[in-house]
Structure formats: structure tokens, C-alpha cells
Amino acid sequence: MVERTAWLSGDLLLLAGAGSEDDKRKIEGSVAAIGDRPLEVVTQVLAIPNGSGGETRLIAVSRFGRALNGSTPGLTLTLGESDTAISLDATQRMESTAMLREELTKLGPVWRKEALQFLWTAISPSLDRGGTFPLAQLLAEMNQEFRPHLPQLFRSRDDPYAAHVDIVLKLDERAVWVQGWMHDRENATARLTVVAPEGARAELLPGLFRHRRQDIQEMFHDKVGVKGDRHGYMCFAELDGPSHVSHGWVLELETVFADRGERPVPPVENDPMNARERILPCLAFERPGSDELMRQHVHPAMSRIQERLRDAPSLDAVIQFGEPPPSPATSVIVPLYSKLWFLEYQMAQWAQDPELWDTDLIYVLDTPEQAPVLEERAYGLHSIYGVPFRLAVMKGNSGFAGANNAAAQVARTEKLLLMNSDVIPDAPGWLGRMTAFYDATPDIGALGAKLIYEDDSLQHAGIYFEQSAETPPRWDIKHFFKGQHRTLPAANVARRVPAVTGACMMVARDLYEQMGGLSHRYVQGGYEDTDFCLRVTDEGREHWYMPGAELYHLEAQSYPQGLRHHAARYNRWLHTELCGGHIAQVMAQHDG
Numbered sequence: 387m388v389e390r391t392a393w394l395s396g397d398l399l400l401l402a403g404a405g406s407e408d409d410k411r412k413i414e415g416s417v418a419a420i421g422d423r424p425l426e427v428v429t430q431v432l433a434i435p436n437g438s439g440g441e442t443r444l445i446a447v448s449r450f451g452r453a454l455n456g457s458t459p460g461l462t463l464t465l466g467e468s469d470t471a472i473s474l475d476a477t478q479r480m481e482s483t484a485m486l487r488e489e490l491t492k493l494g495p496v497w498r499k500e501a502l503q504f505l506w507t508a509i510s511p512s513l514d515r516g517g518t519f520p521l522a523q524l525l526a527e528m529n530q531e532f533r534p535h536l537p538q539l540f541r542s543r544d545d546p547y548a549a550h551v552d553i554v555l556k557l558d559e560r561a562v563w564v565q566g567w568m569h570d571r572e573n574a575t576a577r578l579t580v581v582a583p584e585g586a587r588a589e590l591l592p593g594l595f596r597h598r599r600q601d602i603q604e605m606f607h608d609k610v611g612v613k614g615d616r617h618g619y620m621c622f623a624e625l626d627g628p629s630h631v632s633h634g635w636v637l638e639l640e641t642v643f644a645d646r647g648e649r650p651v652p653p654v655e656n657d658p659m660n661a662r663e664r665i666l667p668c669l670a671f672e673r674p675g676s677d678e679l680m681r682q683h684v685h686p687a688m689s690r691i692q693e694r695l696r697d698a699p700s701l702d703a704v705i706q707f708g709e710p711p712p713s714p715a716t717s718v719i720v721p722l723y724s725k726l727w728f729l730e731y732q733m734a735q736w737a738q739d740p741e742l743w744d745t746d747l748i749y750v751l752d753t754p755e756q757a758p759v760l761e762e763r764a765y766g767l768h769s770i771y772g773v774p775f776r777l778a779v780m781k782g783n784s785g786f787a788g789a790n791n792a793a794a795q796v797a798r799t800e801k802l803l804l805m806n807s808d809v810i811p812d813a814p815g816w817l818g819r820m821t822a823f824y825d826a827t828p829d830i831g832a833l834g835a836k837l838i839y840e841d842d843s844l845q846h847a848g849i850y851f852e853q854s855a856e857t858p859p860r861w862d863i864k865h866f867f868k869g870q871h872r873t874l875p876a877a878n879v880a881r882r883v884p885a886v887t888g889a890c891m892m893v894a895r896d897l898y899e900q901m902g903g904l905s906h907r908y909v910q911g912g913y914e915d916t917d918f919c920l921r922v923t924d925e926g927r928e929h930w931y932m933p934g935a936e937l938y939h940l941e942a943q944s945y946p947q948g949l950r951h952h953a954a955r956y957n958r959w960l961h962t963e964l965c966g967g968h969i970a971q972v973m974a975q976h977d978g
Contacts, residue, residue, distance in 0.1 A: 387444070387465065388413070388472060392482040395521045396453030398512055399463070399474070400482055402489050404441040407433065412466030413446050421460040426451025432504040434497050445489055445501060447508035483524060490532045498532045506585035510627040513584065514559070522630035526583030530634055539639055539647030540569075543606055547574060549639045551651045554580065555661040557690035559628040562654070563665055563683075564590060565620045566637075567602045574641040580623065580651065583634035588623035595620050595679050597671045620668055622683040632656060658691045659783050662909060665691075666952035675857055680959055688909060688956060695784045696906035700792040702754060702781040707764055708774030710746070710798075715821055716892070717746040717797035720805050721789035724753050726760050728807035730767055737771040739814035747775035749807075750793040754780050786888075786911035787904035794898055802898055804915075806889040808940035809837065816935035820892050823880070823932045831927030832893045832919055834886025835935035838872045845939050846890075848883030848931035849916060850976065851969045860962045861969045863916055866931070878933045884972050886929050888915030889939055897922065910953040913961045920968050 389403040401413065410433045418427035427450050434443040448463060464471040486505075490498055506525065513522055540548035551566040564580055578591040596616035603617055635651035655661065665687050672679045722729060729749060736742035751760055757779045764777050778793050790804055801824065803817065816835065824833050837846035847866040854860045865887075867877045888904070888911075901921050904914040919929050962969075 387470060388446075390485060391472070391474065392485040394447070394482050394509065394524065395512060395518065397450045398509060398521070399448040399450070400485060401429075401444075401446040401448065402485065403444050405444050406442060410442070410444055412470075413444065415466035416448060417464050418448070418450060419460075419462055419464070420458060425461075427463070430504070430508045432501060434493065434501070443489075443492070445504065447505070449508070449512070483527065486524070486528055487531070490528065495534050499534055502529055502533055502585065506627065510584070510586070513628040513630065519630050522584050522628075525585060526631045526634055529583060529585055536638060536646050536648040539637070539649040545569070546572065547639065547641060547645075548606075549575075549578060549637055550649060551580065551635075551637050553664070554635060554651055554654045555664060555687075556629075556632075556654045556656045557622075557658070557661060557687055558694050559630065560586075560625050561687070561690045562588060562623050562625065563621070563661060563687050564588075564623055565618075565668075567599050567617045568594075568619060569602065569606050569617060571606075574643060575639060576642045577638070577640040579638045579640075581636050581638060582625060582627075582629035583631040584627070584629055586625040586627040586629045588625045590619075590621050590623055593621060593623075593682055595671070595683055618671075620671070620679075620683060622686045629654075658694050662688065662691050666909070666956055669952060669955055677858070677959065680956070684956065685960065685963075688960075689907070692785070692906050692909070695782075695788060698784055698788075699781040700784065700788065701778055701796070702757075703779045704796055705761065705764070705777045705779070706774075707768040707777065708772065710774055710776075711744045714744055714746040714799050716801045716803050716817060717748060717794075717799045717895070718742075718803045718805055718817070719748050719750065719790055719793040719797065720807050721786060721793075722749055722751050722753070722760070722807050723786075723789075724756070725807070726756060726763060729760070729763065731810055732807065733767050733771045733773060733775075735811050736773045739811070739817075741815065741818050743773060745817065746798045747773065748778055748793045748797065749775060750778040750780065750789045752780050752783050752785070752789040754782060785906065785909070787906045787908065787914050790888075791903035794895065794903060797895060800895050802893055802895050804888050804891045804893070806939070809890050810938045810940075812838070812936040812938060816937060819934045820932060823930070823934065824892050824894075827930060829927055830930055831897065831922040831925070832886050832891050832915075832929045834883070834892075834929070834931050835890045835937055836872065836877065836931075836933045837887065837889060837937055837939040839941070840938060842872050844868055844870050844872055844874065844877055845941055846887050847877040847933065848881065848929075849885040849887060849919075851884060851916075851973055853970075860958055861966055862958070863913070863961075872936065880930060880932050880934070882928050883931045884923075884929065884976050885916045885919035886931060888918070889941075890935075890937055891915060893922075897925075897927070900925075907960060907964070908957045910950065910957075912950075912954055913957040917961065917965060920965050920972065923972060924968075 387403050387405045387409045388401050392400045394400050410431050413431050416429045418425040429448040431446040461474040462471045547570040549568045553565050555563040580588050597618045599618035632654040637649045640646045844867045851861045852864050905917045908914050
């Protein structure tokens with residue numbers, strides 16, 4: 387019945403043999419044990435009839451309830467109600483690749499396809515756990531060698547239909563972003579499928595976002611206005627199972643006339659930050675008055691990326707420079723992203739302010755590839771200015787929210803001051819004034835400072851929200867008195883405000899932790915602060931603006947400008963979607 391076995395992984399056993407339908411049922415009813423202790427096992431069996439009248443070929447996969455090492459003493463698999471027991475620590479074993487190759491070689495094309503589909507169904511659930519790349523590679527190798535290959539898609543410009551993939555961005559193990567083009571003037575395409583090397587599939591056609599591609603239109607000599615003139619496409623797509631292998635993807639096309647073809651796909655890119663920077667500019671293709679691309683494609687893709695960044699390991703190392711202050715009142719958290727020279731600008735100011743020498747000062751590096759350069763620079767700056775501080779290095783880039791949240795976990799005080807690296811105080815004493823105000827104000831949520839531009843005009847004196855006139859309407863973030871001179875009387879009165887900027891925001895640490903810190907859903911900084919303030923408002927807290935702390939803000943200097951426009955467009959849409967109803971309530975209650 388079972389002629390040979392091979393371990394596919396720690397919890398998967400491959401079995402093969404010959405037998406009847408009754409033998410198939412026995413194998414499906416297998417029970418496992420280690421000595422006299424039962425072990426959970428589920429066995430799936432594929433029966434392949436022999437067309438010449440011989441015995442049915444059986445291929446089976448047993449999934450055990452826990453990982454085993456393949457040589458566990460006393461491990462047995464008893465086949466159904468029979469007395470046949472396989473001692474798995476002594477039975478003949480083959481290397482799984484060789485065994486699969488031998489079994490699949492015996493089959494004709496139709497049953498090879500069936501067997502590959504069976505293996506995918508039986509094995510793919512195990513690809514969701516860690517350490518399964520060799521298993522994924524095994525499936526990919528078998529598919530490449532034995533799957534039925536379709537005719538080449540797009541052989542010449544005379545083809546009536548063609549399709550191509552320019553790029554596939556992996557968002558997580560089960561989701562991808564696909565961009566490419568199609569030529570199908572008769573609208574005959576019935577299926578467009580991207581297929582992962584292991585066998586996972588994602589159907590693209592139902593939800594494709596189509597846009598014009600002048601280069602493809604000219605290549606096929608298509609006229610504008612005829613059916614199918616939108617050759618370009620982009621799509622968020624979900625695979626029907628996990629994928630780990632980047633090479634060997636294909637695109638399949640099938641028409642209503644049952645014509646089928648395939649085309650190789652470029653290697654899949656797996657860097658979430660690169661994916662984010664490639665996807666956001668696609669919003670330029672959104673049609674006026676529509677949010678189809680945003681809602682159906684960009685937002686699902688960004689959500690997967692942000693979840694992946696949120697779940698990534700956080701701090702890699704925390705390095706102390708100088709003797710830490712014995713009893714600091716506030717932890718100042720400053721994320722550093724790319725532009726490391728801001729560290730020296732701030733350090734030169736801290737050196738002139740005695741309060742900062744007694745502060746838990748944390749710089750958190752969100753571009754860990756710069757860690758060696760920054761560490762060397764930090765030692766030099768400490769030797770010059772003497773201010774004690776810590777450098778927290780992230781394991782990977784996790785964005786503005788991730789950097790602040792990670793640093794908050796190692797803060798040593800009960801109050802946090804979140805600060806951008808491009809914020810420079812006007813004079814010493816600002817932090818003490820903010821701390822005293824915070825401690826003296828009941829039910830305070832977040833406290834913001836007066837931020838000014840280099841020409842002494844106001845950048846921030848508190849935040850309010852204003853609804854746009856566009857369709858559909860969006861909520862815009864507005865700053866009170868922005869552009870007015872810093873001496874404007876109305877801007878020099880402490881007041882309750884709907885929200886404050888995260889460029890310089892004080893908040894109690896326990897409140898910050900209670901709210902789960904800043905939200906990871908936004909991209910690259912810009913709306914995390916107002917989202918946080920709105921959530922804090924739900925807890926009955928009030929936000930305050932305090933003009934007694936004045937700092938210069940080189941606004942938008944801490945991130946590359948080219949990326950901010952696309953991120954801001956996405957964040958503005960998301961902020962309205964998530965918080966629009968709450969914002970309306972807050973603004974209705976705000977006393978101006």
C-alpha cells in the first residue's frame with residue numbers, strides 16, 4: 387500500500403504507493419502516535435487511476451500536529467482500521483525532491499497537473515508559518531519542471547490579444563501589486579491570472595484599474611476611442627495562498643474563445659518601503675471626481691504595507707552617550723530619517739539650555755542602514771557639546787509612528803515630548819514651561835507649542851479642521867493664524883484647540899500607551915498626530931496650545947519633498963475615511 391516516504395518539512399510527510407479505493411480510505415484514516423501517546427495527524431490522498439487496468443497510484447501528504455525531526459523514536463503511522471503500521475523512525479526514506487520527481491515523471495500531463503494542484507492544496511497551509519522557504523522552493527521547483535506550459539503570450543504585434551507585467555510588488559505573503567499592459571481590442575479576455583512559483587494564484591481581471599498607455603497604443607496602432615484603448619493596468623490582488631519565492635512567476639491569459647497563453651513575469655520585489663514609493667505616485671492616474679483607484683487598489687495595498695511595517699521587529703540597539711540624568715521629568719523623542727545633520731543643529735541648542743541636560747533625550751534612527759555613520763557622528767557631537775542622550779536604532783524602517791512608538795517603550799519618564807528633527811528652539815527654558823503647563827492643566831490630552839518659520843511668521847498655533855468643497859468632500863488640516871507674525875495677540879494666548887501637531891507635542895506616557903501610541907495606518911508622517919488627538923478626545927481629554935514655548939520649524943525638511951505630495955494625498959483621503967464623522971463632531975463643539 388505505502389511503498390516509500392519522505393519528509394517534506396518538520397510537520398509534513400509525503401507517502402506514495404499503489405492500491406485500491408479501499409486503501410485510499412485507510413490511508414486517509416491514518417492515526418499517529420509516539421510510543422503509546424496519540425499524535426494529531428491529518429492525511430490527504432490523491433488516487434491516480436492506471437489507464438491500462440493496473441493498480442491505482444496513491445500519493446498522500448500527512449500533516450502532524452507539531453513539528454518533528456523525522457527520526458523521533460517510537461513515531462508510527464497506522465493506516466486506518468488496518469493493522470498496518472509504519473515505523474517512521476526506521477522506514478525507508480528518500481529525499482523529498484527525488485521522490486516527487488519520480489512520482490510525477492510516471493504521470494501523463496493531465497494527472498501531473500492534478501497532482502501539482504493536490505500538492506499545493508495539501509502543503510500550502512504550512513507555508514504560513516516561519517522557516518518554510520525550503521518547502522516553498524520545493525513546490526516552485528516541481529511546478530517549473532512538471533506543470534503544463536501554455537503557448538507564449540504576445541509573439542508579435544499582429545496578435546489579437548496580448549498582456550504583459552511590468553512589475554509585481556509583494557505587499558505581504560498573500561498580496562501583490564501588479565502593473566502592466568493589455569492589448570485586447572475585441573474585449574475577448576475572460577481570465578488574467580498571475581501565478582506564483584509555488585502554485586498560488588490571483589485573478590486580476592475583475593478589478594483591474596485601466597489607464598491609457600501611449601507607447602502600447604502606438605505599438606499596436608490602436609486608435610483612441612475604440613474599445614480597449616486603455617492599455618495600461620494596475621491592480622491590488624490577493625493570492626489564494628502564501629508565496630515566498632521571487633523568481634518563476636507567470637501571467638496567464640484566457641479568452642472567451644478558450645485561447646490560452648502565458649508570459650513570464652519579472653522577479654517579484656519584496657521591499658515594503660520600495661513598494662510604497664512605487665505605488666503612491668500611481669494616484670496621478672486617478673480620474674477626476676473618482677476615488678476608484680484609491681479605494682479599490684491603493685488603500686488595500688498601503689494597508690498591507692503599513693501592517694507589515696507595524697509587525698516588523700522594532701529596536702535593534704540603544705546606545706547611551708554620556709552619563710544619563712538621574713531623575714529626568716520628560717523624555718524627548720526625536721526620529722531621524724535620512725537627514726542626519728539635523729542632529730547637530732539641535733545638539734548645539736541643547737548645549738545652551740540647562741534643562742536639556744536633565745532630560746531623557748532619545749534620538750531614534752528610522753534608516754538603520756545609516757547606523758554606522760550616525761554612531762560615529764554622535765560620538766563626535768557628544769565630545770563637542772557634552773549633552774547626554776541615547777541613540778535608538780530601528781531594525782528596519784517602520785515610519786514615523788513606528789519610530790516614536792518604539793522609542794516610547796524605552797522612555798524613562800512619565801511624560802513624552804514628541805519632536806521633529808527639524809524643530810529648533812528659539813531660546814532656552816521652553817521645555818520647562820511646557821512641563822509646568824501640562825502638570826497644572828486638568829484633563830489635558832496633548833499640549834502643543836508655538837512653531838514659527840525662519841521669517842518669524844506662525845506655522846503652528848493649534849490645529850483645526852476645514853471641509854473642502856470638492857466632490858466627495860475631504861477634511862483638511864488647518865493651522866490657526868498660519869502666516870501671521872509671531873507677535874499676533876490672538877496667537878499669544880493659551881487656549882483649547884481641536885488638535886496639535888506632532889512636530890512638538892507633549893503627552894502623558896500612560897495616556898500615550900493607553901491609546902496604543904501613534905497609528906501605523908498613515909504613510910510617512912503628517913496625519914498621525916491629528917488621528918491621535920481625535921482618539922484622545924474620545925477619552926474626555928482636551929488639547930491645549932501654549933505660546934510660552936516658541937520654536938522654529940523648518941517644516942517638511944525631515945522627509946524628501948518629492949515623496950510628501952503623494953503621501954499627503956493618500957493620508958488626507960484616509961484621514962477623512964477614518965475620522966470624518968468624528969471631526970465633524972469635534973468642530974461643531976469647538977468654541978473657536
